[in-house]
Amino acid sequence: MSGAGLEVTAKIASRVEAFVRDVVVPYERDPRRDHHDCPTEELVAELKDKAREAGVLTPHILPDGSHLSQRETAIVLQRTGLSPLGPLACNTGAPDEGNMYLLGKVGSADIKERFLRPLVEGRARSAFFMTEPASEGGAGSDPSMMRTTCRRDGNHWLINGRKAFITGAQGAQVGIVMAKAEEGACMFLVDLPDPAIRIDHVPNTIDSSMPGGHAVVTIDNLRVPADQMLGEAGEGFQYAQVRLSPARLSHCMRWLGACVRANEIATDYANRRMAFGKLLIDHEGVGFMLAENLIDLRQAELMIEWCADVLDTGALGTAESSMTKVAVSEALMRVADRCVQVMGGSGVTADTIVEQVFREIRAFRIYDGPTEVHKWSLAKKIKRDWKAAQQQGAPV
Known part of the structure; x- marks a missing residue:
């Protein structure tokens, strides 16, 4: 996959920003939400139609x-x-x-036509079935604990297990399911809905930006044709690694944008609101918080750019994306928290998106690997690198 060049990208980004600010932002008050406060399918479809008309649907994938x-x-x-x-x-x-990135990188021609094209065209949503219920000892941050199984059955595979926190499973048309065979982890493409994949529960969660919520599901004798496996049996974790770092980094990109906007709202408030005889911005305690926001936002942007450059070399960037996820999620949490604090009572209401951004960033610190798991992984790498250096006689 090749890039478009910074000049072309700048034009795309400019069109996207104008569309989001002028067309999408007014929809933030649209009441079409489900009982989990997530946008309904009707609202999402309408927004995608608007983006399609404006030429900004799936803008990161070019027409070719x-x-x-x-x-x-x-x-x-x-x-x-x-x-x-x-x-x-x-x-x-x-x-x-x-999911689009993964299928674009490793999917067969048939899989790209059947499963990727509807996603790129915005005609379908997808779900990635990997995490499992912690109460049942299943895989979470440690994918090696996977309990969902798959076994060959003629020219099909039979899958059984339970999955949890499956974002968007309710309402998705494309599923990527991970399961464990004798050969190791496997990854399958499936059409949804399927009666063998039962949604048991969609819990209310602190975040509310993703349609379908985060479902708990039971997979009961799901039959999948062998040609709908990505790669070969036992290569599932290898393909998960292809998706892992770019998807982790994309979260950082999107939530950086959200915090930029939250900071704009808090800054506007501080420059209009009077208290104790002067504008809030002129109170050092408030002004310093907004100054710290600018510092954190710029540092987050630079970390994202650094990690993106590493991935663009073709490297997996596992350690780099871990560092970036920790640095960015923690920095954005500070930004979102300060925005709420600057706005006082207004910051904890739904009158602006600041309150929602705070909730979303809090969840972001957990999904795609909690901060502590990434630090633990990095500490293990530090130890490995130290041992390797000692064996090579490196000076201390």
Whole structure:
């Protein structure tokens, strides 16, 4: 996948930003929400139609099917994130964006035509079935604990197990299911809905930006044709790694955009609101918080650019994306929290998106690997690198 060049990317990003600010932002007050406060399918479809008309649907994938580089994608996806509804409208949200990237990289021609094309065209949503219920000892941050099984049955595979926190499973048309065979982890493409995949429960969660919520599902004797496996049996974790770092980084891109917008709202409030005889911005305690926001936002942007450059070399960037996910999610949490604090009572109401951004970023610190798991993984790498250096006689 090749990039488009920064000049072309800048034009795409400009169109996207204008669309999100002018067309999508007014929809933030649209009442079409389900009982989990997630946007309804009707609302998402309407937003995608608007994006299609404006020529900004799936803007990170060019008309010839090529993908923007990660550096270029960062520029565009940050703009879609300026509203929590922006990624849904522009078809750059999770888990679809990550699933499109994976299928574009490793899918067969048949899989690309059957499963990828509807996603790119915005005619379908997808779900990635990997995480399992913790109460049952299933895989979470540690995918090696996977309990969902698959076994050959003629020219099909039979899959059984339970999955949890499956974003967008309710209402999805495309599923990517991970299961464990004797050969190791496997990854399958499936059409949804399927009676063998039963949604047991969609819990209310702190976040509310992703249609379908985060479902708990039971997979009961799901039969999948062998040609709908990605690669060969036992290669599932290898393909998961292809998706992992770019999808993790895309979250950083989108939520950076959301925090940029939240900071704009908090800044506007501080420059209009009077208290104790002067504007809030003129009170050092408030002004310093907004100054710290600018610092954190710029540092987050630079971390994203650095990691994107690493991925653009073709490297997996596992350690780099871990560092970026930790740095960006923690920085954006500070930004979102300060925005709420600056706005006082207004910051905890639904009158602006600041309150929602705070909730979404809090969830972001957990999904795609909690901060602590990434730090633990990095500490293990530090130890490995130290041992390797000692064996090579490196000076201390």
